[in-house]
Amino acid sequence: EAGVTQSPRYAVLQEGQAVSFWCDPISGHDTLYWYQQPRDQGPQLLVYFRDEAVIDNSQLPSDRFSAVRPKGTNSTLKIQSAKQGDTATYLCASSRSGNTLYFGEGSRLIVV
């Protein structure tokens, strides 16, 4: 069984640029999570979906961050007008019906 796949693995931006991260969850997993992990910190939840519906996006900086999962499978996290404070690894995880979360390898973002 394939794991959670994320791309790109790395991105380097200047402030003000935009970037999109893509996540392909494990087949059959209905719930998908995006976490932000700043350097030397634990992951912090940004948003999560059940199928195509956003269940909780209360921690997503809505002015510059957006996330979609239009068909309830793959998901895209987009950052517009990136800031240096957005430098972090963005982790995608999926689960089946509220069971164990499985994480991808992450997309590492550096904003200079």
Added chain:
Amino acid sequence: AQSVTQPDARVTVSEGASLQLRCKYSYFGTPYLFWYVQYPRQGLQLLLKYYPGDPVVQGVNGFEAEFSKSNSSFHLRKASVHWSDWAVYFCAVRGAGNKLTFGIGTRVLVRP
């Protein structure tokens, strides 16, 4: 709201020695608890999970953890550390919606 405290940011241990990583949680009710490991440049991998029942939980690669309700703790142990255990270890508690709240992690360095 739930929280997790990992009081040791870094632990150095000799190969073959025993290891204990501390985790304290705050949660109203019966917690579901997890330990994840993050190897360099990789995502998080599940080591073990506690669902209410036996307080001692066995995981992969010789790891085990013990739940204590009276101490609000979920410490991780390994009897004999291998060089490949060099990684960052995260404790997490599950909240509503299967959302995980993580600690800041403990970095384990293994001396030859």
